[in-house]
Amino acid sequence: MNESFGSNSADTAEDDTLAFLYGPSSEVAPRLLGCIFERTLDNGIILSGKIVETEAYDQTDTASHSYKGKTPRTEVMFGPPGHLYVYFTYGMHYCCNVVTGPVGYGAAVLIRAIEPLQGEKDMELRRTRHGRELTNGPAKVCQAFAINSQLNGHDLSAAPLKLIAPADRDTANIVQTTRIGISTAKDIPWRFYYRNNPYVSKPSN
DNA sequence: AGCGGGATTTTCT
């Protein structure tokens, strides 16, 4: 039935809360705002934070890595929803995405900013920054949360990186605007963020 | 506060 989530689990409650990931990335992106990333490091330290900025990408969109079809790099984007797509760029940065549905359709949501909730001290060690500079950008998020290509394809229903959708997710004050850092399809309004949240990478547009 | 350039290597043409 539902092989992408909790294949070994009895906690179907959590699986149900992630069912929204099966939709189109442009609908999933705003719904990921307010969801929690929970990262367990090898040394047992737990980091967590609330997603406050996202961008949708899909295979009909020239700005998407999946636009030109499945390649070794983008294979995960065409796989099951609820997994992590991690890519390496500019010779030094990792960025991570939550894969959306349906299976066989290349789409994902870039996690652009997170508001830290737990483990800020440990994030500071990797970032050499503090406060909003910890996680106000996609590559900063990956550095703070120690996310690299080893986590590419990871199932987000399980440790060491879990996506958790709280029952009381805040749906108010969401801004929808155009995406950042792309050279084509600049007019598509697939960027979403919480208005006035200090961790948003770049307010307004 | 804002702009411009450099870093650095994977990925696909």
Place this chain on the structure above:
DNA sequence: GAAAATCCCGCTT
């Protein structure tokens, strides 16, 4: 060989 879903530093205003 060129571009890249970025970040950081240094310089100017």
